[in-house]
Amino acid sequence: MSNLLDHIHEPADIKNLAKAEMRILAHEIRKELITTISVTGGHLGSNLGVVELTIALHKSFDSPKDQIIWDVGHQTYVHKILTGRRDALKTIRQYQGLSGFPKRSESVHDIFDTGHSSTSISAALGFAAARDIKGEDNYVVAVIGDGALSGGLAFEALNNAAHMKKNFIVVLNDNQMSIAKNVGAMSLYLDGIRTGNLYKEAKEDVQNVLKKIPRVGEGIIEVIRDLKDGIKQLVIPGMFFEEMGFTYLGPVDGHNLKQLTTTINQAKNVEGPVFIHVHTQKGKGYAIAEKHTECFHGTGPFDIKTGDQKSVSKHISYSKVFGDKLTSLAATNDKIVAITAGMTSGTGLNDFSVQYPERFFDVGIAEQHALTFSAGLSAAGFKPYVAIYSSFLQRGYDQVVHDIATQNLNVTICVDRAGLVGADGETHQGVFDVSFLNHIPNMTVIAPRCTQELELALDYSLTYTDGPLVIRYPRGSDSGHKGKKVSMLKHGKAEVLKNGNDIAVIFSGSMYQIAEKLVDELKAASYDCSLINIRFIKPLDRALIKKLAKKHKHIIVLEENAIIGGLGSEILRYISKEQLEMEVQIYGIDDYFVTHGDRIKLLKDCGLDVGQIKKNILKSI
Ligand SMILES: Cc1ncc(C[n+]2csc(CCOP(=O)(O)OP(=O)(O)O)c2C)c(N)n1
Incomplete structure (x- = not known):
């Protein structure tokens, strides 16, 4: 029997489907999602939840003339299928394959690039304002999840939208889940609307x-x-939104295509901003994902029958090491408090949240608030550890500067996913944090080279009472450095792992393995190298750099951060200031956004693999 989905190549192909056919289409899409993502990995639960909603949106609106803007964008696989990218779905999140998020460069139906949360209403309002200036008459729609609605940016946009009274539609996809159970008063309020x-x-x-x-x-x-x-x-129902100036429609059963299309068509006839409240179930149609919503929010390849993940690392992740260590430190220090912005399990804080619920705070997807909230806790005498992924910390720059650093507060910012993260791509690569933290006065920045050193950095953080402290560590694990001796940290002191004469190889954190291998390979080419673990990106171990200058003609800096404003540029600045006679080569992330794909491939793309670095060095010195 021919598949209905085989005949869908663009949104126009679903316009004339009868209700029964749309239901069949939804079923086929679910099957396709489960089969494909079981091989590729990806955001299964969120996509299974929006199958009918996406069909209804494409049936009722005329994309790309009508502009549908997705929040976060991890739930756009169905949209990709319906807009001509079905075949490419098997390449999703892979190097040179489809992005796991909307990309304007990928399709005219992807109206706005996303990856970070809570941007859709602002962007949609911008599109609506532009439409009106241009005198056009298309619809503009923002699709936002209840988790994303907990972000401050979404509230700012709602506030402004009600004031501007533009014709545009906000669709709330309310599945009562963020990655984990959604938190906050808005979430409770939405639950109350039945x-x-x-x-x-x-x-x-x-x-x-x-x-x-x-x-x-x-x-x-x-x-x-x-x-x-x-x-x-x-x-x-929806009084809050009505009072804000929106026309509230709903709640609608997000798996009932008739209700969805009727309500969307109603919304199209309303003057001013409209808010459609849709209830969906995360993981809908795949019992294991319905039950284990958190695991299937984002999953690796898995066995469809059992739901078991196919490739689970043998090594303990940095996030887990961080969470375990903080939990053990909290046992003897009742001032320790842990804060996350909607990423409890991602940042390794599950156990802490269970063992110390009164000292654990999930503030929702609200990084800015998480940081200023931590500043408050610190000013009131507590020892806050706020764990945030590097790329999401970008949101909180002013909070770090204005609320934490200017007051020299003892907030420890645990920067997870620092460096290239792989499949999530441009929006999630954690390659700017050193550049935007290093220049802040009062700041100390540590990059441990392995999970043991992360534990030592946390020990160090407990004794450190002289202002904000950043500990940055990468995604995944360190593939087994257990057993190698790691020395205690001393403020602003680098760790000399090997003394040599010709070339000094200085690395930060996650570049350890590459640096170690590079030194071995350069040795084979008759260069005697020093190997330095910088440990403290700030304050820089200037005395050591000065000492190295006496013996070494060349410094090679390896870092998993943007070259501009990173460790290397700080070393270079110092060498230039002191007029030291050394030639510096910096290997890091050049001035472009790094795409999605396997981390090893991406490192190679960035010229950060041993082979290329060695070749470059041998050619140039
Ligand atoms: C600024 C920011 N912080 C954190 C994240 C990580 N994140 C991705 S999806 C998600 C949950 C979103 O929940 P919701 O909007 O309800 O969508 P659902 O997956 O439930 O459909 C989170 C926290 C992010 N993408 N952006």
């Missing part, structure tokens, strides 16, 4: 009955209208 149409129907019934009473009818309606404002405080 009987959406009752108020509307009741109101219309009363009006119809009263209109039929001769003479008094219209006057009473006025009274009722006044009363409504009072009553609706109690009973109207």
Whole structure:
């Protein structure tokens, strides 16, 4: 039997599908998602949840003339299937394959690039304003999850949208989940809205009955209208959004195509901003993903029958080491508090959250708030550890500067996923944090070279009371440095792993293995190298650099961060200031955004593999 999906190559192909066919299409898409993602890995749960919603959006709107803007964008696989990228789905998140997020460079149907949360309403409002200036008449739609709605940017946009009164539609995909269970008052409020149409129907019934009473009818309606404002405080669903200035429609069953298309078509006829509240189930249609929502938010390749992940690393991850160590430190120090912005398990804080619930805070997808909240905790005498992925920390730059560093508060910022992260691509590569943290006064920045050193850095952080401290560490594990001796950290002191004469190889954190191998290979080419683990990117071990200058003509710096503003440029600045006679070569991330794909391939693309570095060095010295 021919597959319906085989005939869908663009959104126009679903316009004339009958209801029964749309249901079949939804079923086929689910099957395709499960089969494909079981091999590629990816954001399965979120995509299974939006199958009907995506079909309904493409049936009701005319993409790309009508502009659909997805929040975070991890739930756009169905959108990709319906917009001509079905065959390429098997390459998703792989090097040179489809991106796991919307990409304008990939399709005209991808209206706005995303990856970080809570941007869709702002962007959509921008598109709506542009449309009106240009005098065009298309629809603009933002699709945002309840998790993403917990981000401050989304609230800023709602606030502004209600003020601007532009015609545009916000679709809330409410599955009650962020990556884990969603948190916060808005989430509770949304949970409370269950009987959406009752108020509307009741109101219309009363009006119809009263209109039929001769003479008094219209006057009473006025009274009722006044009363409504009072009553609706109690009973109207979506009152918050109505009060903000949106027309609230819903809640709608997000797996009922008829309800979805009817409501979307209703929304198209409303003047001003509209808010459609859609209830969906994460993982819908695959029982294991419905049950284990968190595991299947983002998954590696898995066995469809059992749900078991196919490639689980034997080595313990940096995140887990961080979480375990902090949990053990908290046992003897009741001032330790842990903060995450919606990433409890990702940052390794699950156990901490269970063992010390009163000292654990998941603030929602709200990195800026997480940082200033931590500043408050510190100013009030606690020892906060705020764990944030490097790329998401970009959001909190001013909070780090203004709320933490200027007051020299003892907040430890644990920067997870520092360096190339792989499959998530441009928006998630953690390659800017050194550049945007290093220049902040009062800041100390440590990059441990292995998980043991991460533990030592955390020990060190406990004794450190002289202002903000950053510990940056990469995604994944260090593939087994257990057993190698790691010495205690001393403030601002690098670790000399090998003394040589010709070339000094200085590396930070995750470049350890590459640096070690490079030194071996250069030795084979008759160069006697020193190997330096910088440990403290800030303050820089200047005395050591000065000492190295006496013996070495060349310094090679290896770092998994943007070259501009990174460790190498700071070393170069010092060498230039002191007029030391050394030639410096810096190997890091050049001035471009690094795509998605396997980390090893990406490192190679960036010229950060031993072969290329060695060749370059031998050619140039
Ligand atoms: C600024 C930022 N912080 C954290 C994340 C990590 N993240 C990706 S998806 C997600 C949960 C989003 O939840 P929701 O919007 O409800 O979408 P769902 O997956 O439930 O459909 C989080 C926290 C991110 N992408 N951006």
